[in-house]
Amino acid sequence: MRWGLWKLGQSIPRRLAHGNNKAVACRYFASDAELKKTVLYDFHVANGGKMVPFAGWSMPIQYKDSIMDSTLNCRENGSLFDVSHMCGLSLKGKDSVPFLEKLVIADVAGLAPGTGSLTVFTNEKGGAIDDSVITKVKDDHIYLVVNAGCRDKDLAHIEEHMKAFKAKGGDVSWHIHDERSLLALQGPLAAPVLQHLTKEDLSKMYFGEFRVLDINGVQCFLTRTGYTGEDGFEISIPSESAVDLAKAILEKSEGKIRLTGLGARDSLRLEAGLCLYGNDLEQHITPIEAGLTWAIGKRRRAEGGFLGADVILKQLEEGPKIRRVGFFSSGPPPRSHSEIQDEGGNNIGEVSSGGFSPCLKKNIAIGYVKSGLHKAGTKVKIIIRGKSNEGVVTKMPFVPTKYYKPS
């Protein structure tokens, strides 16, 4: 998952109805003075951005538009997000593909140059360390982006394994793209507007594809991808040119593409049924449990070769004990950690993230339930503040995706 909203959207420990004890307040935020700023910080503030602490950064949660309106506008027109707090890096070297294949579940060797995929970094028990979009630029160059909240542990993990790999004679090195900024341009107007800013024909670039090309006169890394369910792009640009590009995109769209913050982005990814690392994915959850079996390449299901492969391949064979599913529900919006019960009142799982869907105008949630109770249409109860609310298991995405793919 890109763009993890680390704590926002988490449920808060709450006293039960009619209880008198106060919940203990927890400190979730660093003081503002310690937060890092992207190069677009002043631009956000000048445009009415409300800055909040997120994964050690000061990031815009919202601008003048409400979260509801921003979410709807992304799906109708488009949104421009600053995702520069996420960590981009390149792996280079003759052995960069076999190196990365030790760490992720993707069939990296099988990727055509200029294409990418969502993947998961696994630990030795098959649990998710992070999710990431990886792109094969060339056979000896991989570009990837990891979640802001996981950056430190991801980089430590990669570095540790790289040392061991090189010690055995492997040819791989890395570069962390801290000199670049990352913008996400999402929604139906993303491609038409971006086309005005580049000479390359974007209609020939499909979902998951990657190009190095000039945009607004500056060389960028362009990936046709996003974490909203919409068609769109992620644009990695040298930081000194990021504000100019943001302004150019907004101008070219004549105000239809709006600056959009973390709050709407989380609503969009939830509506798209995508995992939020820290909520829907964690170190103890495997890709199989998370419904990401599709991301394990066919060859890799046969061969393994990644950390935790024994656990994962066993789950592939036998089926996992828990599964990630979607829910609709009545009553209050479900939040992370709300208990899920069957109709008889037995615990069968827990909500991992949820809220109110601006597009659907109803409550949606993602959670984990015991295998066997994961079929769409299964009726459940979701317990919120001690009260039982009707829910039903549903397939995801909640809002259909609109990725640009060859017809």
Place this chain on the structure above:
Amino acid sequence: MACRQLWASRAASYLRISVFHRSFSNVLNDLKYADSHEWVKVDGNSATVGITDHAQDHLGEVVYVELPEVGATVTQGEGFGAAESVKATSDINSPVSGKVVEVNEKLTSSPALVNTSPYKDGWIIKVEMSDSGELNNLMDSEKYSKFCEEEDSNH
């Protein structure tokens, strides 16, 4: 409205709607106010309760209001319900003690009335007060305005 947990308070603050540029929230003169941002309008022994314009401004668009049952007992300073926005949840505390005699059922289907009309159509409960002397614990509009200014400047 109580933002008891730090996170809820921070989130509600960050999620403020800026639909119009306002230098202050609307505060009505004939009401009494609690420091957890509920208002109360008194008519004899009957009290009508809602959340203030300042509260709804901080909370953002409300998508669900949890209402108590008619007949429930409420206590000054304690929670009787909750208001949910897209990203935050906040308790609603009662500014007075007594028995709930009416709830605004319109909020079940139109929770955003709390945003669009916090002092009128967005009222939440009516309470038969058990101790009208408790009203002395509340703020008048002037004190409440100052309280909000101080709270905002501390955020």
